[in-house]
Amino acid sequence: MKWISKNFIRGLIVVVPIAITILVVLQIFNLAEKLLGRHLPIHFPGLPLIAVFLLIVLVGWLSSYWALKRLLELGDRLLGAIPIVKFIYNSVKQLSTAMLESQQLFKQAVLVPYPHPGVKALGFIMPELSEPLVEKVGTDNVCVFVPMSLNLTSGFNIIVPKRDIILLDITSESALQYILTAGAVMPRRPEN
Template sequence: MNLASKYFINGLIVIVPIAITAFVIVYIFSFTERLLGQYLPIHFPGLSLIVVLLVIVLIGWLSSHWLLKKLLGYGERLVCSIPVVKFIYNSVKQLSTAVFESQKLLQNAVLVPYPHPGVKALGFVMPELSAPLAEKFAEEHVCVFIPMSLNLTSGFNIILPRRDIIPLDVTSESALQYVITAGAIMPRGNDSDN
């Protein structure tokens, strides 16, 4: 790979996430500005930012109360009773949950024998197996997510004996960087500063 194409790829890696994030934020705020402009007599710069933040905090606060939890549960059951809408809603909900909880989920980096014995792949230990799965095994098994390089949104979930797992003493951020960069950046230990 020549130097120009290397710099081009590095530029894309830096620009694409920033551009997508900026696009989503600008779209949300411009939509809120248009909506507020139609229904509120007052308008000042930054009003949409304040309104969006207040709405997010208000919904988060309300969703922690039992009455709204029941209403949200009822609404969710209603949405999930519509065939096509159920698929879209569940997919978006699972994706957003995975994105916002990814720091919790992708913490325990391990090495596992994958795709066959003799080689090792970096993966992340997932939550405990549910009872219907765990009872199928004579010894303790765990679920490990092995992300695909350059794309954390796809990968493989494998279930294997706990004895086959090699725990890694590395930071979760550096393990994720290792995956995202296809091994160009090696994982760093928990005690390293850089």
């Protein structure tokens, strides 16, 4: 019974983010298709995709204006007040902010000995260690994020001695493709 419950929880951890992402994307496209189908005389495949893309660009552009910024802040506060929604929303917001705004995140792909010596895992060097960590592990260590295949939102932050890191001469995009495809697309060197 313990084995079943443990693996059920593990399965939920893998399936729930994927299912929620698929559900949200499908709902957005269905809503766009219903709205466009009602108001436009033409219909062609891909129209909802174009409409959603243009809507996202429009919201991004409008978010730079004062009134919409205040409205978005109000929405942030409202979502931050609902107990379960607060946790999900803040986690997703922090992750997307880190991934989309950081110039250093996922910049340098490396190989590190993980999960044990003799085995190598592809990871990414993260920003410098904070002072409390440096005090405990020393300055000759770096933090490396080792993402899980098929799911970049989960993985392991490991602190590795610099001498154990192998820098890779590959593009970060191809390293991410390698991880997201579980090794089906191999990393490649940057094109000069």
